[in-house]
Amino acid sequence: MKNEQLFGFEELEIWKKSRIFKQQVAELVKCFPPDERYRLSDQLLRSSRSINSLIAEGHGRYTYPDQIHFCIQARGSLAESFNHLVDAHDNGYLSEEVLHQYRTQLKEIERMLNGYIHHLRKQKENT
Numbered sequence: 519m520k521n522e523q524l525f526g527f528e529e530l531e532i533w534k535k536s537r538i539f540k541q542q543v544a545e546l547v548k549c550f551p552p553d554e555r556y557r558l559s560d561q562l563l564r565s566s567r568s569i570n571s572l573i574a575e576g577h578g579r580y581t582y583p584d585q586i587h588f589c590i591q592a593r594g595s596l597a598e599s600f601n602h603l604v605d606a607h608d609n610g611y612l613s614e615e616v617l618h619q620y621r622t623q624l625k626e627i628e629r630m631l632n633g634y635i636h637h638l639r640k641q642k643e644n645t
Contacts (some may be wrong), residue, residue, distance in 0.1 A: 527577035528609050532630040536592075539623060543599070550611050551627040559611070562602040567597035569627070585587035589635045592629065 527533050543566040547559040569592045576588025600621065607617045 525577075527574040527614070530573065530577065530634070531628050532627065532634050533570060533573045533577075535627050535630060536566075536573060536596075539599075539627060540566045540570055546606075546612075550606070554609075554611075558602060558605055558611075562599060562606070565598040566604060568592070569599065570596055573631075582638050582645065586638045586642070589631060589638065593631050593635075596624060596628055596631065 528545045543562055547554075547562055548567075550559045571586045572592035572595060576585040576592070579585050579588065603612060603617060603620050607614065
């Protein structure tokens with residue numbers, strides 16, 4: 519990608535981290551039972567993809583309030599994703615150890631997202 523011009527959101531560390539999570543989820547759901555394909559797997563895929571999408575969409579908005587709004591929505595998708603992971607654990611598709619690893623990863627993403635929201639709010643105040 520050296521010669522390509524990047525979209526601005528591709529440079530955001532929060533977007534990069536949530537992209538990794540999204541990719542991990544895509545691999546994880548391949549191990550779920552086939553009868554979960556259009557239930558838990560689909561919900562988990564959608565919510566994990568939504569985190570990245572909302573960060574990117576917010577970054578593409580013109581005003582800070584819009585950017586903040588989409589980041590807050592991304593935070594909701596983050597919580598939803600973890601809830602689906604808990605459901606997967608409750609159904610025996612994830613061990614306690616794997617759930618703990620995802621919890622740790624998602625708490626890190628949440629901290630970064632909160633920091634980004636804080637940054638955007640500061641930028642809004644300075645305009």
